Amino acid sequence: MIRIHDISTDTIIDREMTDEEFAQFEANQAVEAARIAAEAEAKAAEEAAKQQAFNDAVAVAVAAALAAQQTSATTSQPVVEEPVVTQE
Amino acid sequence: MTIKQIPQAIVPASVSSMTLLSTTTLSGLSTTITNISQAYTNLRILITNPFVSAATTLQISFDIDDTTGVQLRQGGGTAAIASAGLITAANQTTVSTATRVAYVLDVYDYTSITNAKVYTLFGKTSASNAIFAVGTYERTSAVTQLVLANNNGTSTFSGGTVRIYGVN
Numbered sequence: 001m002i003r004i005h006d007i008s009t010d011t012i013i014d015r016e017m018t019d020e021e022f023a024q025f026e027a028n029q030a031v032e033a034a035r036i037a038a039e040a041e042a043k044a045a046e047e048a049a050k051q052q053a054f055n056d057a058v059a060v061a062v063a064a065a066l067a068a069q070q071t072s073a074t075t076s077q078p079v080v081e082e083p084v085v086t087q088e
Numbered sequence: 089m090t091i092k093q094i095p096q097a098i099v100p101a102s103v104s105s106m107t108l109l110s111t112t113t114l115s116g117l118s119t120t121i122t123n124i125s126q127a128y129t130n131l132r133i134l135i136t137n138p139f140v141s142a143a144t145t146l147q148i149s150f151d152i153d154d155t156t157g158v159q160l161r162q163g164g165g166t167a168a169i170a171s172a173g174l175i176t177a178a179n180q181t182t183v184s185t186a187t188r189v190a191y192v193l194d195v196y197d198y199t200s201i202t203n204a205k206v207y208t209l210f211g212k213t214s215a216s217n218a219i220f221a222v223g224t225y226e227r228t229s230a231v232t233q234l235v236l237a238n239n240n241g242t243s244t245f246s247g248g249t250v251r252i253y254g255v256n
Contacts, residue, residue: 001116028241
């Protein structure tokens with residue numbers, strides 16, 4: 001629908017699109033649909049990359065924590081408690 | 089005792105005026121307002137609550153056939169860009185009256201057939217975006233009509249008001 005308002009006479013005409021306008025409208029729709037699909041794809045890829053980066057960061061942090069625990073376990077000496085002898 | 093001349097009320101030599109020329113409701117793929125009176129010096133155009141079916145860029149033109157990109161330039165600094173005959177306001181979103189999107193478009197010396205017509209456009213394009221743009225319409229013909237559309241060529245208007253004022 002195309003609206004034309006002639007304000008010299010205050011006449012409003014709502015008309016259908018011409019064949020040429022409709023063909024252009026359909027072409028625009030195809031372009032717009034492609035644009036929206038590309039945007040959605042890019043957004044999904046961005047989300048996936050963010051999720052992957054998060055997963056990688058978690059994996060690195062967990063590995064570092066485990067490595068730290070292992071290092072602590074191998075380097076620390078067992079503590080032997082001497083019995084306390086008291087003289088009366 | 090004589091009564092001297094009573095002072096007259098001070099009246100300025102000229103008083104500027106703003107006359108409402110038209111009120112149009114936006115509808116359809118495009119809305120064209122034609123036969124704008126040539127009896128004024130400048131135009132002020134208020135666009136309020138344009139409701140579009142999908143977010144896009146609002147575009148306003150004075151010619152429906154100007155796609156050469158040389159008749160209208162728009163910019164916010166020194167680098168005005170050719171914009172294919174279109175005044176554009178990006179980030180126009182789907183709005184309701186609650187979003188309070190509104191624009192003011194001033195067109196100076198709009199009846200001139202020799203001078204470039206300077207325009208300013210400012211307003212709010214969405215809940216979180218605004219625009220201030222200046223430019224010139226360089227065609228050597230007066231501004232007689234206004235075309236409002238959306239640049240994706242598919243979004244349609246289903247509301248919103250355009251008021252045109254003649255300013256002297």
